[in-house]
Amino acid sequence: MNPQVFDIEPLASATQPNKSPRNLILRRSLHRRLLERMLVAFGQPNVTFELPGGEQVLPQAADVPSVGRICFADKGALWRIISDPMFQFGEMYSAGRLVIEGPIDEVTIELFRAMRRAGIRSNLFMRWSTWLHWPRGSTLRDSQKNIHHHYDIGNDFYSSWLDERMAYTCAYFSEPSSTLEDAQCAKFDHLCRKLRLMPNMHVIEAGCGWGGLALHMARHYGVQVQAYNISHEQIGFARQRARDEGLDGRIEFFEADWRTIRGQCDAFVSVGMLEHVGHKNYRLLGQVIHRVLKSAGRGLIHCIGQNIPAPTGPWIERRIFPGANPPTLSAMMQIFEPNGFSVLDVENIRLHYALTLRHWLNRFQAHEQEIQAMFDDKFVRMWRFYLAGSLAAFETGSYQLFQVLFNRADNNDVEWTREYLYRDTDGSASNSRYRKTTFPGASDH
Numbered sequence: 001m002n003p004q005v006f007d008i009e010p011l012a013s014a015t016q017p018n019k020s021p022r023n024l025i026l027r028r029s030l031h032r033r034l035l036e037r038m039l040v041a042f043g044q045p046n047v048t049f050e051l052p053g054g055e056q057v058l059p060q061a062a063d064v065p066s067v068g069r070i071c072f073a074d075k076g077a078l079w080r081i082i083s084d085p086m087f088q089f090g091e092m093y094s095a096g097r098l099v100i101e102g103p104i105d106e107v108t109i110e111l112f113r114a115m116r117r118a119g120i121r122s123n124l125f126m127r128w129s130t131w132l133h134w135p136r137g138s139t140l141r142d143s144q145k146n147i148h149h150h151y152d153i154g155n156d157f158y159s160s161w162l163d164e165r166m167a168y169t170c171a172y173f174s175e176p177s178s179t180l181e182d183a184q185c186a187k188f189d190h191l192c193r194k195l196r197l198m199p200n201m202h203v204i205e206a207g208c209g210w211g212g213l214a215l216h217m218a219r220h221y222g223v224q225v226q227a228y229n230i231s232h233e234q235i236g237f238a239r240q241r242a243r244d245e246g247l248d249g250r251i252e253f254f255e256a257d258w259r260t261i262r263g264q265c266d267a268f269v270s271v272g273m274l275e276h277v278g279h280k281n282y283r284l285l286g287q288v289i290h291r292v293l294k295s296a297g298r299g300l301i302h303c304i305g306q307n308i309p310a311p312t313g314p315w316i317e318r319r320i321f322p323g324a325n326p327p328t329l330s331a332m333m334q335i336f337e338p339n340g341f342s343v344l345d346v347e348n349i350r351l352h353y354a355l356t357l358r359h360w361l362n363r364f365q366a367h368e369q370e371i372q373a374m375f376d377d378k379f380v381r382m383w384r385f386y387l388a389g390s391l392a393a394f395e396t397g398s399y400q401l402f403q404v405l406f407n408r409a410d411n412n413d414v415e416w417t418r419e420y421l422y423r424d425t426d427g428s429a430s431n432s433r434y435r436k437t438t439f440p441g442a443s444d445h
Contacts (some may be wrong), residue, residue, distance in 0.1 A: 019413055022051025031075065032057060034082050042085070043114030047107060051078065068102025069111045090315035090389075094382040104384065105361060109391040116396055155210075160370055161363035166201040166210035167238065169272040169302065170353035170401045182357040183352075188216040193421045194345065194405050195267045197221040204228075204265040206258040206290055207273025211251070218242075218250040225251040226265070228258055258288065265292050268299035275304050275326045280333035282327075290339040298344070298407040304353075305329065305400040313389075320386045326399060330382055344414060345405040350394045353401045357391035 031051050039057065046064055049057040050071040059066050072078040077097035080088040092098035099220065100107050155166075162168055163181045171183035172190045191213065197203065199222030208214050208227035211234070217223050229235050236257040242248040254260075258273065268289050277285055289299055304326040311317070312324045329346065336343055364371070364387055372380050393399040407414070 016100055031055075031078055031116060035078065038082055038085060041118060042111070043116070045114035047110055048237070061111075066278065068100060068107035070102065070107070071099040073097045073099065087314045087318070090319065090382070092384055094319070094378050095384050096377065096381065102302035104388040105358065105391055108385075108388045109395050111397055112389075112392040112396040116398070121137050152233045154374065155233055155237050157371060157374055158210075160367040161360055165215070167212045168209055170349060171356040171359075172349065173355055174246065176355065178358070180363075183231075183356070184212070185216070188213050190421070191269060191271065191302065191403075192217055192221055193301060194403070195269060195298060196420070197223050197267060199223065201266040202226070203267045203269060204261060204263065206270040207276075208234075208238060208253065208263060208270070209272065210234050211241055211253065213269070213271060214238065214251050214253070215241060215245060215247055218247045219245065223250070223267075226254070226261075226263060227251060228254045228256050228261055230255065230257050245419075258285065259309040261288050261292060263292055264294055266297045267291050267293055268297065269302075270300075271302040273303070274301055274332070275321075275324050278323065279325060279327065279331055279334070282331065283338055286335040286339045286341070289335070293408070295408060296411055296413060298411075299341075300403065300405050301332070302334070302403045303327065303332075305332070305348075305402040306396070307400060316386065316389070319382060329402065329404075332402070332404060336404075340409045341406045342409045342411075343406050345403075345418070347403045348400050350397065350399065350404065353399075354391055354394035357387060357394065361387040361391060415434045 032055060035049060035051065035057055039049070044060045046059045046061055046067055048059065048066040048069045050069060051057070052072050052075050069269065071091075072081075073204075074097060076086075077092040077095075081092060089098065148280055158166060158168065163171075163184050165181070165184055167184040167187070170187065171180060172187035173183045174186050178186070195203075197217060201221075201223045203214075203217055203223050203225045205217075205225060205227040208229045209231075211227065214225040214227040215238075218225050218275070227238070229238070232255060235253050238251075238253050239248070242251050242253070258270075258277070274285075293299055306326050306328050309328050309331065312321065312326065317324060335341070361384070364384065368380050368384070371383075390399075394401070
């Protein structure tokens with residue numbers, strides 16, 4: 001079934017020849033009854049809904065003020081959302097046929113909280129929508145198409161709302177009041193400390209984005225980095241930045257898939273890539289890591305995750321992140337168990353991602369006119385909704401952010417406590433957000 005042509009608008013318009021007041025009331029009441037049934041299935045969100053023509057469906061909790069208003073511009077939009085809410089809500093918002101009045105972050109958070117209250121009832125809608133909009137695959141060919149769809153839409157677009165290092169993964173806020181720039185540097189340093197990086201170590205990074213972590217590791221820890229990514233735009237940006245900062249002698253960027261990784265390393269790291277790998281490829285990823293990681297090495301995987309297995313929201317999967325499927329911790333063990341890796345540490349920093357997304361959403365909204373000039377109004381609404389919905393998913397616990405540290409089972413060179421994460425190399429307590437060391441040949445950016 002093609003969801004784009006599944007529209008029962010003609011059924012509603014069939015009654016239009018008879019425009020008596022009685023029929024108008026009946027038609028409005030039918031729309032209202034159908035909407036109210038859907039809202040019950042979605043946990044009765046504390047949001048006001050306005051139907052075409054002005055009729056309103058108010059929140060059930062009359063003593064609690066509504067967090068916002070959702071208005072349907074036409075009956076067709078209402079019918080589409082009733083028939084396929086998990087996909088068509090984002091479609092209709094992007095098309096301007098559904099309007100959110102009020103802070104979009106607060107409204108989406110309330111919608112997600114309501115869905116969690118509904119539990120299994122809203123999950124039925126998810127299964128129906130997933131059947132209608134089957135997720136894309138994660139073969140090498142699929143992955144190239146998927147990454148191109150999301151990451152190769154222009155560095156100018158991303159630079160308008162990311163931090164100066166173009167870090168497009170969860171930041172680490174030592175304090176909630178930290179700036180996004182400081183929090184991204186703190187995230188890089190947090191990862192490096194977990195990996196216990198030392199000068200002249202060899203690091204392999206799978207899925208390096210715009211190169212922010214690779215540059216940080218080389219500049220502040222003096223390591224040699226071998227970084228992989230299949231986004232042409234990102235690799236070009238990363239190579240240029242390495243040359244500009246005098247780090248191209250320490251970092252080699254490969255425009256290649258993780259399946260092609262070769263060599264040996266003291267540390268393996270992957271940040272924000274596992275979500276795109278596909279569950280059926282986890283064992284293969286584990287084999288790649290097993291092949292390249294030295295006997296005394298350690299690895300770290302940082303990724304979006306879930307507590308309960310579920311497909312990615314169909315609208316996000318189709319319009320924003322094709323092929324994405326965040327894992328549960330049990331699914332991630334398919335990487336480690338077959339290869340005998342020991343999991344040393346698991347940290348969940350989902351609230352840090354919620355705060356990161358709040359920064360991104362605010363920056364995006366501040367540059368919407370600039371972004372609209374690059375693309376169009378529909379693109380702006382689509383990405384605004386994506387950022388707000390992602391913020392809501394982490395705020396309400398629908399998504400998690402896992403950092404999993406591991407090494408080989410017979411490697412006893414492990415710490416007794418986590419104290420090493422919060423001390424500088426000289427043993428003193430660390431109050432800095434990131435390392436101040438800059439190795440010879442690198443400019444301190």
